[in-house]
Amino acid sequence: MQYRRVGTSGLQLSALSFGAWVTFGKQVGRAQARDMLALAHERGVNYFDNAETYNNGVAEQVMGDVLADLRFPRDSYCVSSKVFFGAVDNPLPTQRGLSRKHVMEACHQALQRLRVDYLDLYFCHRPDPETPVAETVAAMDTLIRQGKVLYWGTSEWPAEAIEEAHHVALENGFYAPIVEQPQYNLLHRERVEVEYAPLYEKYGMGTTIWSPLCSGLLSGKYDKGIPADSRLAQPGYEWLRKGVLGEGDAHLGKVRALQPIADELGTSLAQLAIAWCLLNPHVSTVMLGASKREQLAQNLDALDLLPRLDASIARRMQQAVAG
Numbered sequence: 479m480q481y482r483r484v485g486t487s488g489l490q491l492s493a494l495s496f497g498a499w500v501t502f503g504k505q506v507g508r509a510q511a512r513d514m515l516a517l518a519h520e521r522g523v524n525y526f527d528n529a530e531t532y533n534n535g536v537a538e539q540v541m542g543d544v545l546a547d548l549r550f551p552r553d554s555y556c557v558s559s560k561v562f563f564g565a566v567d568n569p570l571p572t573q574r575g576l577s578r579k580h581v582m583e584a585c586h587q588a589l590q591r592l593r594v595d596y597l598d599l600y601f602c603h604r605p606d607p608e609t610p611v612a613e614t615v616a617a618m619d620t621l622i623r624q625g626k627v628l629y630w631g632t633s634e635w636p637a638e639a640i641e642e643a644h645h646v647a648l649e650n651g652f653y654a655p656i657v658e659q660p661q662y663n664l665l666h667r668e669r670v671e672v673e674y675a676p677l678y679e680k681y682g683m684g685t686t687i688w689s690p691l692c693s694g695l696l697s698g699k700y701d702k703g704i705p706a707d708s709r710l711a712q713p714g715y716e717w718l719r720k721g722v723l724g725e726g727d728a729h730l731g732k733v734r735a736l737q738p739i740a741d742e743l744g745t746s747l748a749q750l751a752i753a754w755c756l757l758n759p760h761v762s763t764v765m766l767g768a769s770k771r772e773q774l775a776q777n778l779d780a781l782d783l784l785p786r787l788d789a790s791i792a793r794r795m796q797q798a799v800a801g
């Protein structure tokens with residue numbers, strides 16, 4: 479495994495990490511989750527991602543039970559949660575958002591579900607237009623001073639809102655966000671590469687990036703339709719289809735155009751797409767998702783491909799999906 483510093487902080491995360499969205503508590507039960515977390519930890523993964531909203535808290539319960547069962551030393555891994563969407567259907571105003579009230583309560587609930595004393599990373603899952611940024615920054619600062627959170631970050635915040643959070647932190651002596659959690663893959667590059675570009679140097683921020691396979695699309699699995707056991711066939715995730723497959727399924731052609739490059743390198747499309755994300759030095763960790771052990775095992779091998787990827791191959795890949 480390779481470890482990368484999260485921006486200019488002292489925290490080092492494994493270049494590949496593992497998250498629970500859609501899968502834990504839905505496609506993946508405790509036995510399978512145990513198998514995958516054990517495999518990941520054995521392969522050097524030191525970061526597991528979760529959120530209050532993933533299957534309404536059940537994903538955190540599954541991860542917490544399994545981590546307790548596996549008895550990894552607590553100082554050998556990091557775990558994160560995220561606050562914003564709430565952990566119930568139709569949340570009340572106090573059960574969602576980034577008010578001090580919900581940020582504190584959601585943290586306490588995540589600690590209980592994950593069965594840990596502190597969260598290594600705690601993310602504001604989206605910006606909250608109904609709460610002043612200063613209130614949220616102050617709440618995160620409180621949690622850090624209480625020892626319940628070690629580092630905090632944002633997820634899919636506009637760059638200006640992240641800048642505002644840094645200004646509030648600087649003016650008040652509060653802990654500032656060290657990390658952003660954005661989507662990043664061959665089909666979604668703009669935010670990480672352009673919008674956030676000034677933030678890395680100015681504030682020393684890192685990124686824990688999500689959906690490196692664009693919800694599985696970049697593995698090529700949707701080329702001949704939607705497999706019955708795949709993410710796009712999961713009840714409740716119909717809304718994902720258009721974004722993933724593109725208007726008129728246009729993204730399928732882009733994925734096909736990558737196949738010759740994968741063949742040339744003797745690798746799978748999934749490994750190629752994951753390794754491409756790691757070429758960006760501002761990516762602190764690529765968060766993998768998997769509904770099956772074999773997927774995780776294959777994806778973890780993407781690191782072996784990295785030394786063979788260079789700027790010219792990356793350019794060819796980018797051109798292939800641009801066409």
Ligand SMILES: NC(=O)c1ccc[n+]([C@@H]2O[C@H](COP(=O)([O-])OP(=O)(O)OC[C@H]3O[C@@H](n4cnc5c(N)ncnc54)[C@H](OP(=O)(O)O)[C@@H]3O)[C@@H](O)[C@H]2O)c1
Pocket residue numbers: 496497498499500501505527528603633634659660687688689690691692693694695697699707708709710748765766767768769770772773774776777
């Ligand atoms: N902050 C945020 O807003 C946010 C949003 C989304 C995700 N995340 C985090 O980022 C993590 C990773 O995101 P993601 O799950 O969307 O990652 P992803 O790699 O884009 O998609 C993972 C899914 O693709 C399929 N897959 C993975 N490897 C495969 C392979 N080798 N061959 C075929 N299919 C494969 C599996 O789904 P099926 O087998 O079901 O098809 C798997 O669950 C999440 O778990 C979560 O922790 C954060």
